[in-house]
Amino acid sequence: MRQFEYASAATRQQVPELLGAQGDAAILAGGTDLLALMKDDVVTPKRLVNIKDIRELRGVTAGRQGLRLGALATLDEIATNATVRKSHPMLAEACAEAASPQIRNMATIGGNVCQRPRCWYFRNGMGLLAMRDGKSMVLDGDNRYHAVLGNDGPAYFVSPSTVVPVLIAYGAKVRIHGPSGPREVPLEKFFVIPKNETEREHDLRPNELVTEIIVPPAPAGARTSNYEVRQKEAFDWPLATASVLLQMSGNTVKSARVVLGNVAPVPWPSPEAEQALAGKQVTPETAMAAANAALSKAKTLGKNKYKITVAKAAVKRAILKAAGIDPLQGGV
Numbered sequence: 001m002r003q004f005e006y007a008s009a010a011t012r013q014q015v016p017e018l019l020g021a022q023g024d025a026a027i028l029a030g031g032t033d034l035l036a037l038m039k040d041d042v043v044t045p046k047r048l049v050n051i052k053d054i055r056e057l058r059g060v061t062a063g064r065q066g067l068r069l070g071a072l073a074t075l076d077e078i079a080t081n082a083t084v085r086k087s088h089p090m091l092a093e094a095c096a097e098a099a100s101p102q103i104r105n106m107a108t109i110g111g112n113v114c115q116r117p118r119c120w121y122f123r124n125g126m127g128l129l130a131m132r133d134g135k136s137m138v139l140d141g142d143n144r145y146h147a148v149l150g151n152d153g154p155a156y157f158v159s160p161s162t163v164v165p166v167l168i169a170y171g172a173k174v175r176i177h178g179p180s181g182p183r184e185v186p187l188e189k190f191f192v193i194p195k196n197e198t199e200r201e202h203d204l205r206p207n208e209l210v211t212e213i214i215v216p217p218a219p220a221g222a223r224t225s226n227y228e229v230r231q232k233e234a235f236d237w238p239l240a241t242a243s244v245l246l247q248m249s250g251n252t253v254k255s256a257r258v259v260l261g262n263v264a265p266v267p268w269p270s271p272e273a274e275q276a277l278a279g280k281q282v283t284p285e286t287a288m289a290a291a292n293a294a295l296s297k298a299k300t301l302g303k304n305k306y307k308i309t310v311a312k313a314a315v316k317r318a319i320l321k322a323a324g325i326d327p328l329q330g331g332v
Contacts, residue, residue, distance in 0.1 A: 001039050005047040009054055016179045016207040018049045027051055027209055029072055030106045032099075033115045042125050043116075057110070057211055060084060067091075067215040071110030075099070075163070078109060088215060090224035090243065094166040097228065100235045110210040112163050113174065113190070114202055117265075118237055119146070119157035127197050129154045143301040145239070148308050150264035151299060155193050158262045159201070162241050164191075165261035166226050168269060169243040172215045178208030187213070188259075191266035201265065219247050225322035229314045238262045240311040242294075242318035246282070253277045258294060258319075263311050270294040273315060282323035284316075288332065291315035 007018045019025040026034060026045035029052060037043045051057060057072040062083045069078060078084055079095035098104060098112070116122070121130035121137060130137045131154065138146055138156040146156045164187065172187040190203050204210075218224070223246045228238040241261035247254045258273040273294035280286045291312040298308045309332075317327035 002041070002044050004038075004045055006050065007047060008050040012051075012054055012056060012177050012209065012211055015049060015051060015054075015177070015209050018047075019207040020047065021207075022046070023206060025049055029111045030074065030108045031111075032103050032107045033111060037116060037123075040123065040125070042123060051209065062087065065214055066217045067213075069109050069213040069215065071210045071212055072108050074105060075107050075109065075112065076101070076104040079104065088170060088218055090166050090226050090245070091163070091170065091215065094163045094226045094243070097226075098162050109163070109213055112161050113167075113187075113210060113213065114204070115160055117157035117201065118160045122157060128157070128194060128201070129197055130156075131197065139301060142303060144303045145237075145307075146301055146304050147264045148295070148298040148300060148304055148311065149260070149268050150193060150266060151301060154195065155201075155265040156301060157201075157265055159191060159264065159266050160237070160262070161267070162228060162238055162261055165241055165243040165259040165267045167213060167215060168267050169224070169245045169257045169259045170215050170218060171257075172213055174210055175212045175214065176204070176208050177211045178205055180205075182211070184214075188267060188269060193265045218245070222247055223322045223324070225318045227314050227318035227321060227327065229310050239307060240314045242311070242314040244315075244318040244322045246277070246319075246322050251281050253280055253282060256290075256319075258290065258315060260294060260311060260315065263298075263307065270315070272296055277319065282319060282325065284320065284325070287316045287319040287323075288312075290319055291332075 009015045025047040028048045028050045059070045061068045075095040085092040168188045226243045228241045230236040243259045245257040256274045256277040258270045260268040273290040276290040276293040294315045321327040
């Protein structure tokens with residue numbers, strides 16, 4: 001690991017100044033992603049700004065606005081919080097299933113939202129877009145785990161968080177602090193598809209930091225489900241995830257929210273699936289129709305065609321699970 005300066009902030013107001021104007025500093029919270037990137041020489045910040053001592057960034061609280069998740073709240077803290085488990089069970093479940101127990105006890109929700117792609121080209125120092133001679137190496141290389149949606153290029157990595165799709169399904173917002181003061185952004189708008197190597201995959205301006213996530217109250221009677229498809233049940237990065245929130249009128253879907261993960265460079269809400277469900281009763285057939293609609297614009301890069309089928313399975317099973325139906329009913 002290369003040498004770096006270390007600074008510690010006591011308040012969020014100190015962070016922008018400590019990050020400096022050179023653009024070569026990084027924020028240290030749980031460190032589960034950043035330190036690995038530094039050890040592999042993928043990122044080389046000249047200064048780390050520790051924010052772990054900022055008390056106002058801690059905690060999980062409930063109020064009229066819903067849940068407030070301080071950026072320093074750990075995944076384990078959220079997963080085991082009694083209020084979260086009661087009011088937003090899909091969020092508690094997603095945090096409980098993320099990574100490993102050791103990582104959940106260190107990883108923060110702010111860091112999870114801001115984590116970098118798991119693309120092996122990026123993780124081996126070939127750049128976020130893995131460009132060589134003006135062309136992405138992903139297209140002619142090993143793209144087994146790359147995007148099947150939003151993959152018109154030049155970005156082909158997949159957004160890595162398994163918790164963010166759940167937060168988006170709940171309608172979460174992210175609060176950010178920077179040199180110009182605080183701002184708030186719908187979480188689904190926080191993620192962007194970079195067009196060149198100078199752009200990032202998050203809407204963070206210079207010297208800004210995520211301070212908290214606001215999750216509004218779930219609609220009364222909402223039925224939710226998060227479904228992940230992995231190569232192995234133990235700690236592994238999912239091939240595809242689907243987060244579903246259904247509002248029902250009797251046995252009929254009044255409205256739906258369907259968000260896919262690990263299939264595109266950004267978390268992927270699917271209005272097509274939501275429209276396919278509206279006004280319908282949930283059955284294996286209607287769930288499959290919604291899954292087909294969700295992946296109707298999917299495109300293979302060559303070696304990742306199987307991910308389209310996997311993503312369809314995740315959507316279908318998440319819908320059935322949310323409706324209280326055996327997710328393995330009806331195949332796929």
